Amino acid sequence: MEHEQYLALEKEKKAQTRKLYLTFAAIAVVLILIKMVFITRSAIPTWGVRLVAVGIYVAIWAIVIDQLYKRWKAITYPGELNPIQRFMMRLYRNKLATFGLFIVLFISVIAIFASEIAIYERRYNSDWKEYSMMPPSREHPFGTVSSGEDLFSLICYGSQISLVLGLSVEFVVVVIGITLGVISGYYGGWIDKLINYFTDVIMSFPFLILVIVLVGALRANPALNDQIVDFGKTVGMDSHLLMVFVALSVFGWPGVFRQVRGQVLSIKERDYIAAAKVVGASRSSILFRHTAINTLGPVIVVATLGIAGVILTEAGLSFLGFGADITTPSWGRLLSEGNSFVTQPKYLYLAVFPGLALFFTILGFTTLGDGVRDAIDPRLKL
Amino acid sequence: MKKLAIAVIVLLGVYTITFFLTFMLPGDPARVSLGQHGSEEAVELIRAQWGLDKPRYVQYYSYLSNFIKGDFGKSFRYYPRDVIDLIRYRFPITAYYGIWSIIFAVIISIPLGIVAAYKQNSIIDNIAVLISQIGVSIPNFWLGMMLIAIVAVKLGWVNPVPEVPYNYYWTPVGFFTSLKDYALPIITVGTGMMAANTRLTRSSMLEVIREDYVTLARSKGLSERKVILKHALRNALIPVVTNVGLQFLLLVGGAVLTETVFGINGLGKLYIDAINYRDYPTVIALTLIYTGGVVIVNLIVDLLYARIDPRVSLR
Numbered sequence: 001m002e003h004e005q006y007l008a009l010e011k012e013k014k015a016q017t018r019k020l021y022l023t024f025a026a027i028a029v030v031l032i033l034i035k036m037v038f039i040t041r042s043a044i045p046t047w048g049v050r051l052v053a054v055g056i057y058v059a060i061w062a063i064v065i066d067q068l069y070k071r072w073k074a075i076t077y078p079g080e081l082n083p084i085q086r087f088m089m090r091l092y093r094n095k096l097a098t099f100g101l102f103i104v105l106f107i108s109v110i111a112i113f114a115s116e117i118a119i120y121e122r123r124y125n126s127d128w129k130e131y132s133m134m135p136p137s138r139e140h141p142f143g144t145v146s147s148g149e150d151l152f153s154l155i156c157y158g159s160q161i162s163l164v165l166g167l168s169v170e171f172v173v174v175v176i177g178i179t180l181g182v183i184s185g186y187y188g189g190w191i192d193k194l195i196n197y198f199t200d201v202i203m204s205f206p207f208l209i210l211v212i213v214l215v216g217a218l219r220a221n222p223a224l225n226d227q228i229v230d231f232g233k234t235v236g237m238d239s240h241l242l243m244v245f246v247a248l249s250v251f252g253w254p255g256v257f258r259q260v261r262g263q264v265l266s267i268k269e270r271d272y273i274a275a276a277k278v279v280g281a282s283r284s285s286i287l288f289r290h291t292a293i294n295t296l297g298p299v300i301v302v303a304t305l306g307i308a309g310v311i312l313t314e315a316g317l318s319f320l321g322f323g324a325d326i327t328t329p330s331w332g333r334l335l336s337e338g339n340s341f342v343t344q345p346k347y348l349y350l351a352v353f354p355g356l357a358l359f360f361t362i363l364g365f366t367t368l369g370d371g372v373r374d375a376i377d378p379r380l381k382l
Numbered sequence: 383m384k385k386l387a388i389a390v391i392v393l394l395g396v397y398t399i400t401f402f403l404t405f406m407l408p409g410d411p412a413r414v415s416l417g418q419h420g421s422e423e424a425v426e427l428i429r430a431q432w433g434l435d436k437p438r439y440v441q442y443y444s445y446l447s448n449f450i451k452g453d454f455g456k457s458f459r460y461y462p463r464d465v466i467d468l469i470r471y472r473f474p475i476t477a478y479y480g481i482w483s484i485i486f487a488v489i490i491s492i493p494l495g496i497v498a499a500y501k502q503n504s505i506i507d508n509i510a511v512l513i514s515q516i517g518v519s520i521p522n523f524w525l526g527m528m529l530i531a532i533v534a535v536k537l538g539w540v541n542p543v544p545e546v547p548y549n550y551y552w553t554p555v556g557f558f559t560s561l562k563d564y565a566l567p568i569i570t571v572g573t574g575m576m577a578a579n580t581r582l583t584r585s586s587m588l589e590v591i592r593e594d595y596v597t598l599a600r601s602k603g604l605s606e607r608k609v610i611l612k613h614a615l616r617n618a619l620i621p622v623v624t625n626v627g628l629q630f631l632l633l634v635g636g637a638v639l640t641e642t643v644f645g646i647n648g649l650g651k652l653y654i655d656a657i658n659y660r661d662y663p664t665v666i667a668l669t670l671i672y673t674g675g676v677v678i679v680n681l682i683v684d685l686l687y688a689r690i691d692p693r694v695s696l697r
Binding site: 320 | 388391392395396399400403404511512515516518519520521523524527528530531534535536542632634635636638639642643653654657665669672673676677680
């Protein structure tokens with residue numbers, strides 16, 4: 001009898017959760033439509049009003065997500081501490097991590113709403129000479145660059161590049177790292193040895209230089225270069241940034257791989273893996289559901305810190321001229337322009353603002369990563 | 383020994399990857415060096431001289447056998463100068479500011495890390511954590527630019543670009559008097575290292591302080607100073623020392639950016655120029671020397687660990 005009651009309760013919980021998710025999805029669709037129709041450059045031409053609108057819009061999202069979380073909690077964990085809560089409490093206790101989380105959210109909002117927050121549109125200006133290299137003023141809070149574009153707007157657009165590249169590279173890196181790590185750790189043998197030698201080789205390279213050489217190789221190869229440029233055109237992306245993406249993904253995974261492999265080595269000896277085998281779980285289910293999923297905690301930490309690394313490397317590459325095109329507002333590219341005028345105090349703003357944006361973004365991700373690590377397991381060493 | 387065999391395999395892998403990444407480039411170094419107006423015959427002649435006309439696998443083998451003999455070949459860009467001479471010429475420059483930045487990093491980070499760990503959660507600890515967090519996150523080429531703008535241009539304390547005669551800084555007097563000129567690159571490179579070492583010292587110290595032998599030393603009635611400096615520190619520093627060793631090598635990777643900002647003609651500049659000018663022998667030689675360094679440092683560290691900590695066995 002009790003068992004049936006329990007089953008009924010579970011069933012109801014499931015129905016409630018599904019209803020909650022559906023409602024949320026509906027609200028989300030409506031909100032996204034609102035954004036696409038009402039919060040655009042053409043709908044709100046004045047910058048100040050647009051900024052306020054974006055602020056309100058973000059606040060509405062925050063409220064919606066907060067409500068979703070509260071209802072979910074009431075259904076799934078009535079009256080008890082749930083894992084998310086426990087994690088967040090530990091994270092909030094760490095002031096630096098809270099600060100990091102705040103920065104990361106802030107930069108994400110700027111990246112998502114870049115074209116609304118930016119004061120000016122990105123387009124070729126025929127009278128650019130008139131606007132070239134103007135110091136910070138009311139119209140141009142951060143001044144303008146040599147091509148006459150507004151530096152503040154460029155930094156906003158640049159945040160998209162940094163974040164999208166950071167997230168996408170880290171996603172690929174995590175997928176490769178987990179796959180190889182699970183295979184290597186679980187099966188051992190010659191596969192394990194082979195992959196390990198390969199990571200040893202990659203890790204003994206100076207990373208920046210390895211990436212530079214690969215990007216150089218991709219650029220210099222006419223067949224590959226044309227293909228990537230064509231692909232970039234169809235996607236509407238800077239083809240040289242695509243090469244940076246390829247190079248960083250190809251060589252970025254050893255960190256995640258080592259972490260996962262170490263975890264898998266200890267996980268595979270645990271009792272629940274043996275239990276799963278006894279119950280007759282399939283091999284893929286053991287590898288994926290029982291092993292890979294359980295390595296995710298430390299991987300999230302490595303990935304968060306890795307995003308900071310990717311953003312920094314991209315900036316360095318673009319700074320040296322191996323990254324973004326001259327027309328792409330990557331922070332590293334803006335900094336390289338700043339570097340040519342660094343000895344002239346008049347033009348110092350060119351170097352200060354993109355650098356600050358880069359610095360705070362990296363600071364945000366590293367402090368958040370450290371905080372997450374401490375919140376997951378204070379004894380964890382990474 | 384097994385570790386040595388692995389090291390050799392790793393170096394071979396590094397050589398292979400670098401070789402293929404550089405030599406498989408379709409761009410012709412002979413053409414690059416002669417420019418657009420070089421005649422076809424001249425280009426052919428140079429290709430033959432550099433061995434570029436032979437099949438790839440022959441080149442792969444001949445470079446490899448030369449490297450084993452200790453011959454790094456001749457630079458394409460500065461033909462017929464030996465690559466090793468180029469490196470020998472640039473090395474002291476990078477080594478000079480590299481050594482000083484490590485000294486800078488160690489002098490600040492180790493005391494800071496110890497105090498932070500000893501007074502965990504105090505104001506000093508919080509400041510140390512904040513400093514190391516900022517130091518780790520600050521892009522060091524940007525830090526260099528800001529230092530040039532503020533310290534060199536605005537305050538006028540030092541030259542924006544080091545102006546010291548070549549190799550003067552390695553004379554006993556020059557080693558200290560050139561410090562002023564190289565102060566900015568040293569701080570730029572040293573900040574990141576300092577931050578990383580502070581974190582490492584702090585966390586390693588926190589771990590050691592809780593060990594039984596530290597409690598034992600205290601219960602024997604030793605002074606707190608002796609407990610920390612003699613018993614705890616010695617063990618806590620092992621990972622830090624390893625890291626400092628590796629940092630010297632990491633420097634070369636970072637030097638690419640620092641030397642671009644400060645216009646220093648060191649190894650980093652050589653690396654970038656070699657890549658830009660398709661100077662393959664130089665790229666390969668630099669990479670091999672660098673990774674060789676990494677491998678050797680790792681080997682030494684492994685050996686030292688086995689010495690210091692008998693629980694670690696060498697398989």
